[in-house]
Amino acid sequence: MDFLAYRDRFPILRDCTYLINHSLAAMPAKAEDRLLEYARMWRERGIRAWGEGWWDMPITVGDQVGRIIGARPGSTVMHQNVTVAEEIVLSCFRRPGARNRVVYEDANFPSVRYLYQAQPDLEVVAVEDDAAVVEAIDERTLLVPISHVLFKNGEIQDVEPIVRRAHEVGAHVVLDCYQSAGVVPFDVTTLEVDFAVGGSVKWLCGGPGAGWLYVRPDLAERLEPTFVGWQGHARPFAFEPELEYASGASRFLTGTPNVPALYAATAGYDVIEEVGVQRIRERSLALTQLLIDLLDEAGFEIGSPRDPARRGGTVLVQTPDDAAVHRELGERGIICDFRPGAGIRLGPHFYNSEDELRQTVEQLTEIVESGAYERHAGSAARF
Numbered sequence: 001m002d003f004l005a006y007r008d009r010f011p012i013l014r015d016c017t018y019l020i021n022h023s024l025a026a027m028p029a030k031a032e033d034r035l036l037e038y039a040r041m042w043r044e045r046g047i048r049a050w051g052e053g054w055w056d057m058p059i060t061v062g063d064q065v066g067r068i069i070g071a072r073p074g075s076t077v078m079h080q081n082v083t084v085a086e087e088i089v090l091s092c093f094r095r096p097g098a099r100n101r102v103v104y105e106d107a108n109f110p111s112v113r114y115l116y117q118a119q120p121d122l123e124v125v126a127v128e129d130d131a132a133v134v135e136a137i138d139e140r141t142l143l144v145p146i147s148h149v150l151f152k153n154g155e156i157q158d159v160e161p162i163v164r165r166a167h168e169v170g171a172h173v174v175l176d177c178y179q180s181a182g183v184v185p186f187d188v189t190t191l192e193v194d195f196a197v198g199g200s201v202k203w204l205c206g207g208p209g210a211g212w213l214y215v216r217p218d219l220a221e222r223l224e225p226t227f228v229g230w231q232g233h234a235r236p237f238a239f240e241p242e243l244e245y246a247s248g249a250s251r252f253l254t255g256t257p258n259v260p261a262l263y264a265a266t267a268g269y270d271v272i273e274e275v276g277v278q279r280i281r282e283r284s285l286a287l288t289q290l291l292i293d294l295l296d297e298a299g300f301e302i303g304s305p306r307d308p309a310r311r312g313g314t315v316l317v318q319t320p321d322d323a324a325v326h327r328e329l330g331e332r333g334i335i336c337d338f339r340p341g342a343g344i345r346l347g348p349h350f351y352n353s354e355d356e357l358r359q360t361v362e363q364l365t366e367i368v369e370s371g372a373y374e375r376h377a378g379s380a381a382r383f
C-alpha cells in the first residue's frame with residue numbers, strides 16, 4: 001500500500017514534521033469540507049436539520065466508531081470526551097454498598113483517575129501494572145477502568161486476563177481505548193469488555209469534542225444511568241414529565257449533541273476505515289521499529305516497550321532535559337511532546353515517512369550533542 005500517497009490529504013504535513021499523533025493527529029482536509037457542510041445545513045435548513053441527521057448523529061456517528069472498534073450497530077454513542085463517557089458509566093452504579101472498589105493501574109490517564117477519586121462512595125485501589133490489576137480484583141470490586149494503551153509510555157495492556165478475573169467476581173471493565181483506537185486493532189465484542197470509551201483527537205484523526213462510549217448490548221438493556229437527559233428518553237419529543245429510558249445505547253445519551261464536532265470527526269473515521277486499522281498497525285510497527293533502531297544507533301535511551309506485542313503507536317526517548325529539547329525540536333519544525341518523567345513522545349501515523357524519522361533523529365542528536373537545547377532550560381510542560 002502506498003501510505004505516502006495519503007499525505008496530500010493532511011495539509012499540515014506540508015509544513016512540518018508531524019509526530020504528535022498520540023495527542024492531536026493531523027487534520028484531514030475533508031474535515032474542513034464537513035464543517036462547511038455543517039454550516040450550510042444550519043444556514044439553509046435551519047431547524048429542519050435536526051430531522052435531516054443532526055439529532056441522530058450521536059448514534060449514526062457512534063456506529064461508524066463501532067465499525068472501527070468491533071462493536072455491534074446501536075451499541076456506541078457519541079459524547080464530548082472520555083471523562084463525560086466514564087461519568088455516565090459511573091452514574092449506573094450509585095449507592096454501591098459493600099461492592100464499592102475501583103481498581104486501576106497507576107498509569108491510568110489522570111482525568112479518569114480524578115473522576116473516580118472524587119466519588120465519595122467509592123474506594124480506589126491503584127496498582128503498579130496490568131498483572132497487579134488482575135491480582136487486586138476481588139468480590140468487593142465494582143469497576144475496573146483501565147487503559148488499553150498507556151498514555152505515558154505507549155505500552156499495550158494485557159486486557160483478557162483482567163476481563164476474565166473481573167467477570168469471575170461480578171465486576172465490570174471500562175476499557176479506555178483512546179491510545180489504541182485507530183492504530184492498534186482490537187474488537188470490543190471479542191474482548192467482552194463491559195464498556196469501552198475513547199475520543200477522536202488522536203489516532204482516529206477526528207479532532208476534539210467527539211468522545212464515544214460503547215456499552216455491551218446485553219448490559220445496555222439492564223443499566224439505568226442516573227446521568228441522563230432527554231436524548232436518553234424512549235420518546236424525547238413527547239416531552240413527558242417522567243423518565244422512561246430508551247432502549248440500547250441511546251439511554252446513555254444526555255442532551256443536545258455536539259453537532260459540529262461530529263461532522264468534523266467523520267472525516268477522520270472515513271480515512272481510518274479506508275486504510276484499515278490492521279494495515280495501519282503494520283505500518284505503525286514498521287515506523288516505530290525504524291525509530292527505535294535509529295535512536296539506538298544514536299545512543300539514546302528508549303522509554304517505551306521494544307516488544308511489538310506490547311508496543312502501541314508511540315516511542316518514548318529520554319534526553320538530558322525533555323522540556324528544553326522538545327522546545328528546540330519545535331523551533332526546528334518537528335512537532336512532538338513530552339510527559340514529565342517519561343521522555344519525549346514521538347508518535348508517527350501511517351502518513352509519516354521514513355525520511356521524516358531519519359531527519360528527526362538527526363536533529364535530536366545534533367540538539368543534544370551541541371547543547372542547543374540549553375538555551376530553553378526551565379521550559380514548562382504544556383499540551
Ligand SMILES: Cc1ncc(COP(=O)(O)O)c(C=O)c1O
Nearest residue numbers: 081082083109111151178179199
Ligand atoms: C488514555 C487517555 N484517556 C483519556 C484521555 C483524555 O480524556 P478526555 O477525553 O476526557 O479529555 C487521554 C488523552 O488526552 C488519554 O491518553
